[in-house]
Amino acid sequence: MTQPVFNNWQAVQEEVVRRIHGRVWNQGDLIPNEADLAKEFGCARATVNRALQSLADSGLLDRKRKAGTRVAMFPVRKATLEIPVIRKEITDKGHTYGYAQISRKRAAAPPPIAVKMALQRGTKMLHLVCIHTADLKPYVVEERWINPDAVPAIESVDFSQLSPNEWLVKNIPYSAGDITFSAISADKHVADLLQCRIGEGLFVIDRTTRRDAQAITSVRLVFAPGYQMNTTL
Amino acid sequence: MTQPVFNNWQAVQEEVVRRIHGRVWNQGDLIPNEADLAKEFGCARATVNRALQSLADSGLLDRKRKAGTRVAMFPVRKATLEIPVIRKEITDKGHTYGYAQISRKRAAAPPPIAVKMALQRGTKMLHLVCIHTADLKPYVVEERWINPDAVPAIESVDFSQLSPNEWLVKNIPYSAGDITFSAISADKHVADLLQCRIGEGLFVIDRTTRRDAQAITSVRLVFAPGYQMNTTL
């Protein structure tokens, strides 16, 4: 009879998951501390730490200094969604990407947008509406507000060929923000653009992007009927 | 003039991000290897590794053995969504949780479900429809198919008081699966349950759960109008 070896963090992790599945450790239970597990598994504490930290990140464990490590009561599933550049998303699916600008103007943002972006009252914003197509069929409508104070260069950019989505990713990359997913019923304007029925249920992503607490842009992406966003957990 | 110190991985990470923001390293650029950065920052290579690995996880860097570490061309945003237990989600918002079972029967799953769950033809499934309410208002409809082969105990569980969502989380926790987010237009059945107009756009989560490649359950959650799922990136 040979003892299994847990000499890498993935093996340790699998063993821990096995014990949780097998009810060796139940929901809410305190599990042994890192030092003891390291001794039991015959590996360094750092290896156990790596394994447990990874499980805590994915929501299976709750860890607190001094209090120890517990099996999570509610195994909060953490799904990681990838939000790609629209053009890339379409070409990756094997479709031909197309783009058109619908409108461009300067205007004050409507109150809900202004609140989300924490703008001064009456700030003049750049407002853009455009559409992305896959194999010539409407794919998503991009309605975007950009704060020129945050991106002065924006005034001289021509968005008739290049989408603001892509320009911003290239020029203001790696910024922070928040995202909301929801559903709406198509109004006439959107229905025309997406060539769908009025009232049809559409998937929506709202994203506000900041850098150092300054709001840069807020965008609503309204997807054509049937759009799905997938992930694994 | 004092040299800043990078003696912890967060500080190293911030410095790296600063250099990317500041265009010291541009998109697609190869950055110095871990050993060189460690020397420059005056810390151990493991510390640099921790920082860079974390950035790679969040999509800012692409790392490959031998090829080195590059600033990602497309900074794929990875949003982490937390999928809580429905009752917890509602009570956490400060609302009163309510639950009712609408129907329960045994039936063969319709083809789309059977395919997603990779079932044998004609497998008899348990089919449940129920509704979760917040402050007595409809919150989400749960339509669920459960494979009794995977969960024999299910036959004797009474779901008139406890939702399948909650029972499964408690009894079959920590399983893997995939999730799809989309939007639909309410049909009459759903509109009645959610007390909304027929055709209204509704947010939908489809989830299929597996354990060791065996499909356990597949659920569609149809949320009442106005539902939003938020996250940060």
Next chain:
DNA sequence: CAGTGGTCTAGACCACAAG
């Protein structure tokens, strides 16, 4: 083949929070 990231180790110190 050789350079890079991936990981392990043994030991150490620190930060936090429960009692």
Next chain:
DNA sequence: TTGTGGTCTAGACCACTGG
């Protein structure tokens, strides 16, 4: 106060993969 996880270090070996 003291036990726990969080992290750093210096060194080592390995796995992968580009040239």
